[in-house]
Amino acid sequence: MQFSKSTDYALHALLHLGNSERHNNVGIKELAVTLGVSESYLSKIMSKLRQDGIVRAVPGVNGGYELAKPADQITFLDVIQVIEGRQQMFECSNTNSQQHQLLADEGTDQGHQARRGSECLVEKVMYGAEQQLHQYLQAHTIQTVIDEALKRNCSGNHDKNKK
Amino acid sequence: MQFSKSTDYALHALLHLGNSERHNNVGIKELAVTLGVSESYLSKIMSKLRQDGIVRAVPGVNGGYELAKPADQITFLDVIQVIEGRQQMFECSNTNSQQHQLLADEGTDQGHQARRGSECLVEKVMYGAEQQLHQYLQAHTIQTVIDEALKRNCSGNHDKNKK
DNA sequence: TTATTATGGATATTACAGGTCTGTAATTAA
């Protein structure tokens, strides 16, 4: 029950992209150095993000990556789901067990009527939990973090992106 | 980002224990058959639950397992944490990267002052999400599910545990 | 064209979930 390192990298890469909108795009080299991870591996992650419309990529000289949409429209949930996949947290395996009969109540009077809705009581709880989590993750975007970082650094004022 | 099958089994085992308080304890054999899983594997899971004070176990003839405390005091969070471990969902790896400097703000004026608190903005979001999840899982107990199951089955009335 | 950069596939490595087997210890019935 842990997020993968890939998710970690993806988030940091996006934060970097969102923070340095100076010209246009950032090369994989710069990203890899900044995050402290190999270019090969990071490029895989960036590809996923591109395929899902989170970033745009241009090959060739002076190519690189840029955010495909405003940073405040890229939620944590988006990133996590792209990298980790969209499978749900709890997926029951043994729907044939005796337990199932008791809890999901498919074998009684009502028959198959309720088969489509999430009638299983265990899954119902788990699904609710997942919704809670998603709701929170959806309310936090890349921009959220950038804003907070800038706010906190206002005293220091490094003038890093004035250039 | 998925719960393991072991968690699935643990939950179902506890539900079975909570539901059949007829005499005292239920043997691993009955549990395994009910859940449709091997005794060997299930016993591992039950051991974990015992070590954490969720269930009690007695060896010997007519031995078996029983809940160590009322079913309404065993939360989903308890079970999950016992089986999955108590590691947090997001655990940062590269605290040495350049990214870290920007986001965690350890290298500026304030120095190491804020090192102990969760000053990292990424972790802060993830930690918040985890809290949301935990809060929900803590509000749902084994008893919750059993109650709902009984309530739903009142029309059918199978008299299964009259015996 | 040529240098540069991202992309996709193939491959290696490692970690771990899932699962089995076996011998041992504890308990009770006889």
Next chain:
DNA sequence: TTAATTACAGACCTGTAATATCCATAATAA
């Protein structure tokens, strides 16, 4: 006390996913 029963702990195997590297190819700009 003996024997049957049951849980317990550990060693062990296996398949799969995460992590990571390498290379050949395609696309782009100068």
